[in-house]
Amino acid sequence: MSGAERDDRDARADKRRQRSAGAAETGPTMADLAAIAGVSAITVSRALRDSPLVNPETRARIREIANRHGYAFNISARNLRLRRSMTVAVVVEMTPSPERQMSGAYPLDLLGGITQELTSHGYSVLLTSLQAAATPAVQAADGVILLGQGAHEDAMHEVRSWGRPMVVWGAVSRHESQVVVGSDNRAGGAHVAERFIALGRRHPAFLGDSAHGEFAERHEGFAEALARAGIVSTMATVPAFTVAAGADATRALLHANPGIDAVFAASDLLAIGAVRALVELGRAVPDAVSVAGFDDTLLGATYVPALTSVHQDFVEAGVLLARKVRALIDGDVAQSEMLPTRLVVRAT
Incomplete structure (x- = not known):
């Protein structure tokens, strides 16, 4: 059913409701409001439902007229007719x-x-x-x-x-x-790779879990951009998305690959964990190892040192x-x- 058909049904149902209850008891109908406002009953129905098909000024004017004349839009009845819970x-x-x-x-x-x-x-x-x-x-x-x-x-x-x-x-x-x-997770990953390349990093790593689609896309964008510069990244799978998990994964990563000089974490929490572990291991951030996260959270922005991160709206x-x-x-x-x-x- 089209939007116009739904509006017409609402207007007709309103007329039936008003006739069955008696105009003296229920006040004006949609048709009455339409006559006062100089618009169609369908436009009144749309305005009372906040439909974007009616411009904001007209919606406000119709609502003001409805309030002034004591019109009560029967939302419960409408929902029942539409078989919706809203x-x-x-x-x-x-x-x-x-x-x-x-x-x-x-x-x-x-x-x-x-x-x-x-x-x-x-x-x-x-x-x-x-x-x-x-x-x-x-x-x-x-x-x-x-x-x-x-x-x-x-x-x-x-x-x-x-x-x-x-x-x-x-x-x-x-x-x-x-x-x-x-x-655009791939573009976000590529932005981090380009930053690491500009900083002269040659041995980057990614913290995340490719079983999750978003993390997989971030890694793909990161790895593809690095590959274009002739750099191969290391991937460390992280079982949870917490600071502790990021720290544990970074310790294991540095133990197996002591030459790592950049870490891209799939979330800010993982990145903060990476920074924590690097500092504990005596690896200065960012002098020895650069770190970037993803999400651009307030926690990451106020962390010390403040976290470089990919922003998403x-x-x-x-x-x-x-x-x-x-x-x-x-x-x-x-x-x-x-x-x-x-x-x-x-x-x-």
Whole structure:
């Protein structure tokens, strides 16, 4: 059903509701508001639903007229007619821990963008973790935003089995059939490689886990850019995305490859762990070993020494995730989208 057909249905249903209840009891109808505003009933319906098809000035004017004349838009009745809950479930794939908290830029900034976009269009946001997602409220949501694909995309496959409209935050290039919003991870990795090359580093290493699509893309961009300069990088697989895991992996890396002179970590937490281990081992940062992270978090920016990191725009990504899931809920087409990244050079 098209947007115009839905608007027309809402307007007709409003007229029936008003006739059955009696105009003296319920106040003006959409048709009455339309006559006062000098627009069609469909335009009134769209304005009261905050549809972008009506310009902001007209929406505000119609809402003011509705409020002044005591019109009450029956949201519950509309949702029942549309068979919608007007709720979007946001499922966070990561397992929070004291070292990897939900209060970090990921996922908090993503959630900010998602909530900003969805609530401004009349949706409620239901936040949960993947481990607690099998509840009736989550299953009844109109759509799902999944933050994180999981190792080998396991989380994505699990949520897709629910049969709800779904948009995913993660690696874009691997999933032509799934709507994904992500950052240009390959370009981010290449930016770090170019920085290390400019600094004269010849023995770089990457900390991450290629089972996760985003990390794999970061490593691919990093390794390909280095290879063009005739440099081969070392990869150290890290089992967790924490400061402690980054420190442990860096100690093992330096033990096996004492000549390492640059470390690119797939996240800021891993990078901070790398800096910590390097300092403990007496390897000065950045004089002996350069370090870069990914995410450009506040923690990394305020760490001492301040961390060089790849910036990705989580807030804008959250807005895009919300817009795309709204489009899918409405039966419209949505495409995957990749946001640009840039290297923020600091002290490491």
